[in-house]
Amino acid sequence: MITREQVETVLDKIRIGLKTEGGDIELIDIKDDIVYVRLVGACGTCPMSTLTMKNWVETTVKKEIPEVKAVQAI
Template sequence: MLRERVEATLDKVRAGLRSEGGDIELVDVRDTVVYVRLKGACGTCPMSTLTMKNWVESSIKKEVPEITSVQAI
């Protein structure tokens, strides 16, 4: 199922985020869009936009090509 594949990819990303004092929560997957919430240090980091696009979104799109975008809420 799509949600499980996204969660498995986030588990890989999560290790890196936790090493920096942050975390990420999968909120929802609707159609081809993933909604996540950055937590901890990542929630207030000025680089979080770059982290989302360059790392989280690219990782998910690579592992789950059906996904078209990742949105932080």
């Protein structure tokens, strides 16, 4: 079972990069091995946010927590 603590630990690593760009990420929920997050600040309105989600956030989370099936932005 994936815990909030596991996901938050990985998101903390991602936050470092997001904060340098004026953004952040929030963990909203975990259901059926899918992690739901929200990009906030500058990252919430960035036209590259879709790429950030797939190429960085999802890749990093799935690498660190192999049980995660997907990361979805809300």
